[in-house]
């Protein structure tokens with residue numbers, strides 16, 4: 016990229032970490048995102064709520080470049096995601112450049128997706144060693160600290176199959192943190208767990224929030240959203256229906272669609 020292009024692509028460094036404008040995405044003829052706007056400041060926690068099929072996962076995947084957007088723009092930390100913006104036109108970045116952008120964003124999925132043949136600590140060390148070229152010794156020390164942080168310091172040598180779902184998800188969180196992301200995306204991180212294991216995972220996410228990690232969390236856990244989110248965003252059928260402080264959106268929703276959704280949860 017030329018310096019001039021970089022200047023055009025870059026936004027001034029502000030409190031804002033994520034800036035998404037008019038994001039659209041279709042699968043075949045199904046328009047799943049119909050012009051989503053979202054701003055997330057550094058250190059903020061945004062919870063995305065909404066009925067199944069409303070586009071929440073797709074939007075997270077667009078932020079992380081796992082999906083290519085059809086229209087709109089997404090900046091993370093001032094950098095346009097997936098594209099270079101030159102002469103008023105968008106040029107798709109090369110896969111290598113996209114991979115570099117993606118490395119700055121941690122993502123935790125519904126299913127934990129750990130490597131089954133690796134121990135907990137090996138799972139956490141994998142990306143720093145393979146992708147960043149970090150030394151094994153250094154990486155092991157950091158991975159141990161991360162597993163301590165998610166309360167699994169004593170399970171480093173366990174294989175995923177020997178861990179509960181909640182423990183596996185906590186390893187997955189440690190693995191995402193190992194890449195020192197600027198932003199964490201959580202896609203229904205507790206929905207595949209037995210109810211008694213949900214709390215331990217939410218507690219880890221809550222601690223991360225307290226430590227100032229910027230995150231976007233797709234969740235159906237309303238009490239978590241109420242307590243932890245700075246902003247909740249209610250989506251339905253590919254649009255943001257309303258967004259605001261949890262107390263406002265959850266306690267006093269303005270739109271019928273939000274009211275109906277919240278009533279159904281009770």
Ligand code: ADP
Nearest residue numbers: 042045047065066067068069070071072073074
């Ligand atoms: P949510 O996370 O709110 O449940 P999703 O983003 O998972 O919603 O899905 C929104 C819509 O997009 C659904 O109708 C879903 O079937 C569709 N969809 C998601 N991913 C794909 C895909 N890879 N191919 C085709 N359709 C998809």
